[in-house]
Amino acid sequence: MITLLKNGRILDPAQNLDVIGSVLIEDDQIVEYGEDLEVEEVDETYDCTDYWICPGLVDPHVHLREPGDEHKETIATGTQAAAAGGYTTICCMPNTRPPLDNPALIDFILDRAASPESGGVFVAPVGALTLGLGGERLSDLAALKKAGIVAVSDEGSPMQNAQMMTQAMEFCVQLDLPIMAHCEDTTLTEGGSMNEGATSAMLGLKGIARTAEEIAVMRNCLLSLNTGCRVHIMRVSTWGAVEIIRLMKSLGAPVTCEICPLHFTFTDEAIGEFDSYYKVQPPLRTQVDIDLLLQALNDGTIDCIASDHSPHASHEVEVPFEEAPFGSVMLETMVAITLSRLTHTGILSPLQTVDKLSTTPARILRLDAGTLRPGETPVAQIVVIDPNLRWTFDRGKTFSKSKNTPLHGMELKGKPLLTFCGSEIYRDAMFPATRYTGPEHP
Amino acid sequence: MARNLLGIRQLSTDEIGELIKTAAEYKARIEANKPVPEIKNKVIGMLFFENSTRTRMSFEQAAHYLKLKTANFVASGSSMSKGETLKDTVLTLRYERLSGLVMRHRQSGAPTLAARFFGGPVLNAGDGRHEHPTQALGDGLTIIERKGQIEGLKVAIVGDVEHSRVARSDAWLLSKCGAEVRLVGPRTLIPQNTSLLPGTVFHELSAGLADVDVIICLRLQRERMEEGSLSSLNEYAKLYQVNRETLRYAKPDVLIMHPGPINRGIEVDDTAADGESSAITAQVENGIFVRMAALHWVFAGEHQA
Numbered sequence: 001m002i003t004l005l006k007n008g009r010i011l012d013p014a015q016n017l018d019v020i021g022s023v024l025i026e027d028d029q030i031v032e033y034g035e036d037l038e039v040e041e042v043d044e045t046y047d048c049t050d051y052w053i054c055p056g057l058v059d060p061h062v063h064l065r066e067p068g069d070e071h072k073e074t075i076a077t078g079t080q081a082a083a084a085g086g087y088t089t090i091c092c093m094p095n096t097r098p099p100l101d102n103p104a105l106i107d108f109i110l111d112r113a114a115s116p117e118s119g120g121v122f123v124a125p126v127g128a129l130t131l132g133l134g135g136e137r138l139s140d141l142a143a144l145k146k147a148g149i150v151a152v153s154d155e156g157s158p159m160q161n162a163q164m165m166t167q168a169m170e171f172c173v174q175l176d177l178p179i180m181a182h183c184e185d186t187t188l189t190e191g192g193s194m195n196e197g198a199t200s201a202m203l204g205l206k207g208i209a210r211t212a213e214e215i216a217v218m219r220n221c222l223l224s225l226n227t228g229c230r231v232h233i234m235r236v237s238t239w240g241a242v243e244i245i246r247l248m249k250s251l252g253a254p255v256t257c258e259i260c261p262l263h264f265t266f267t268d269e270a271i272g273e274f275d276s277y278y279k280v281q282p283p284l285r286t287q288v289d290i291d292l293l294l295q296a297l298n299d300g301t302i303d304c305i306a307s308d309h310s311p312h313a314s315h316e317v318e319v320p321f322e323e324a325p326f327g328s329v330m331l332e333t334m335v336a337i338t339l340s341r342l343t344h345t346g347i348l349s350p351l352q353t354v355d356k357l358s359t360t361p362a363r364i365l366r367l368d369a370g371t372l373r374p375g376e377t378p379v380a381q382i383v384v385i386d387p388n389l390r391w392t393f394d395r396g397k398t399f400s401k402s403k404n405t406p407l408h409g410m411e412l413k414g415k416p417l418l419t420f421c422g423s424e425i426y427r428d429a430m431f432p433a434t435r436y437t438g439p440e441h442p
Numbered sequence: 443m444a445r446n447l448l449g450i451r452q453l454s455t456d457e458i459g460e461l462i463k464t465a466a467e468y469k470a471r472i473e474a475n476k477p478v479p480e481i482k483n484k485v486i487g488m489l490f491f492e493n494s495t496r497t498r499m500s501f502e503q504a505a506h507y508l509k510l511k512t513a514n515f516v517a518s519g520s521s522m523s524k525g526e527t528l529k530d531t532v533l534t535l536r537y538e539r540l541s542g543l544v545m546r547h548r549q550s551g552a553p554t555l556a557a558r559f560f561g562g563p564v565l566n567a568g569d570g571r572h573e574h575p576t577q578a579l580g581d582g583l584t585i586i587e588r589k590g591q592i593e594g595l596k597v598a599i600v601g602d603v604e605h606s607r608v609a610r611s612d613a614w615l616l617s618k619c620g621a622e623v624r625l626v627g628p629r630t631l632i633p634q635n636t637s638l639l640p641g642t643v644f645h646e647l648s649a650g651l652a653d654v655d656v657i658i659c660l661r662l663q664r665e666r667m668e669e670g671s672l673s674s675l676n677e678y679a680k681l682y683q684v685n686r687e688t689l690r691y692a693k694p695d696v697l698i699m700h701p702g703p704i705n706r707g708i709e710v711d712d713t714a715a716d717g718e719s720s721a722i723t724a725q726v727e728n729g730i731f732v733r734m735a736a737l738h739w740v741f742a743g744e745h746q747a
Contacts, residue, residue: 196634204571322570
């Protein structure tokens with residue numbers, strides 16, 4: 001089977017490549033790409049004129065909810081949502097029930113991800129740093145690594161004890177595993193449900209202080225500097241956290257960080273009259289934060305963009321604000337919100353955009369992904385994006401099992417139309433039929 | 443769309459004026475043994491998810507004068523203690539054909555959520571730290587009775603502003619009606635950022651009370667010491683108690699108010715609570731008339747729609 005993606009804008013940040021050209025796929029591998037591709041016989045052709053052809057996107061931070069919370073999401077529905085979002089590799093978080101703290105559960109995740117009903121994307125599990133995410137005893141990290149984890153994390157229940165965190169980092173240096181750190185000093189956040197500030201004071205909701213995030217970022221960066229452990233700071237939300245990361249990087253700490261789109265899209269005022277669809281962790285902050293987060297995205301202090309895809313059933317979200325869970329489903333809007341807020345506004349170039357959604361997250365977690373270069377990924381991983389397509393997001397038409405998102409009804413610009421992971425795993429209804437010639441897909 | 447009373451923040455000055463004026467008329471009629479307009483063929487649900495004797499009784503009395511039937515919802519032992527969500531409870535009550543809901547809840551915003559699903563009028567009888575609109579309306583009526591008007595008055599709200607729904611509702615009402623509002627208390631009990639709340643912050647009682655016409659004392663809860671917001675009740679009383687001594691900072695004819703229940707000897711002393719300047723009992727009584735006005739107002743809004 002020979003497939004040609006014809007006449008698109010090829011963006012491969014791994015090689016700093018930005019040219020108009022075509023990509024040739026033979027069976028499940030990219031074999032060639034470039035401006036003047038000479039092709040004799042092809043079985044199928046996708047006309048990609050005015051589209052971007054990019055390495056499949058890589059999401060370092062996804063909650064698949066299985067096992068334990070299959071009413072929110074399953075590995076099947078979550079990976080289908082990922083494919084529709086343009087992703088070919090996603091990292092799943094360990095805070096399932098039970099948490100991913102032993103090799104058997106890692107095997108389970110990988111088996112499910114590879115099964116035919118799943119979305120066809122690679123799933124790279126993140127192991128639980130401590131048993132049961134209890135913060136008391138380390139999991140058997142070597143066994144987890146052997147089973148296939150790419151990082152460890154205690155996700156939403158971060159280790160408060162600095163001595164234990166130091167030991168955990170020493171172990172991770174030895175095993176060459178990065179720690180993905182949710183940064184929160186929980187002594188400052190108990191009972192909090194939104195950013196501490198003018199809006200929380202007005203609504204009478206207990207606030208989450210920005211210092212809770214910044215103290216934990218500082219501590220984790222210092223421990224990283226001291227131990228040499230690679231630390232990936234998850235979802236930064238305050239300008240202070242960014243400044244600390246900037247400083248610690250300049251001192252040589254092996255730290256990286258991610259941002260989730262809601263944090264550069266909305267301020268805490270968006271909560272309006274207690275709208276719990278805007279309740280995220282860390283909380284939505286202020287315009288000053290957004291302005292400086294955008295600057296940090298532009299100058300590279302913020303390394304990558306993660307979805308923090310957090311499905312919750314509507315009956316769990318439609319409760320009084322303080323009782324509602326944190327998080328939002330994001331996978332199927334990541335390209336659209338990122339392009340709408342960052343690329344079309346000039347914060348990021350197209351190449352930088354793809355870098356932060358694909359190449360850099362792959363590099364941080366050392367995944368075989370994030371490039372179009374033949375042989376560097378196990379199979380061809382490609383997303384074709386129409387950067388200028390205007391559409392209105394309807395959460396009723398998503399693959400994700402949960403519909404908790406504040407983006408419902410939002411007009412967006414940019415959409416992934418085709419995803420390949422070995423073969424075509426997703427074709428959007430808005431991809432014009434006239435652009436395809438070849439055998440009908442099942 | 444049903445008309446709700448979820449907070450003072452969303453009301454216009456005209457709406458506040460209308461509600462207080464109607465309450466004053468009802469009060470005059472009842473004191474003269476004249477009939478008041480009734481609300482017939484309706485049943486209002488009383489949903490008190492948090493303990494309340496005063497507000498609940500006041501709403502019951504208001505309904506009694508209006509010949510409005512009430513149906514009590516007992517949260518403990520109800521379907522909610524069996525795990526039913528607030529949304530499902532409210533939907534059930536909607537199809538039980540209740541005409542409206544009076545709701546008290548310990549979580550800020552819970553009545554807002556209920557109003558989204560109920561479809562008829564919802565009156566907030568106090569939600570978390572957010573608002574207690576009928577308390578503020580009663581306080582407004584009391585101030586107008588004793589001072590003639592609200593506009594131009596200096597009002598100090600003293601104590602645990604951070605955790606007080608009464609403070610928020612009173613501050614909105616008084617500032618919308620043209621008073622100068624002061625939020626007075628220790629740094630630990632006043633929100634750090636008050637830029638979206640009305641009022642000017644004072645941490646010194648003497649400065650906060652200087653030249654004020656009205657003092658609204660807030661109840662101090664003992665839990666605040668466990669959180670480290672206060673060292674001791676004794677120290678709090680020394681710094682912030684409204685008493686014979688500290689009243690000298692205010693105007694000679696200052697009015698003293700308190701939403702109750704009072705911690706005597708902590709936020710107020712007997713002189714302040716029981717003296718001629720005190721309007722505390724008037725606040726309780728006026729609470730009934732403003733709740734009558736509020737019930738009429740939400741149902742009238744429904745007919746207009």
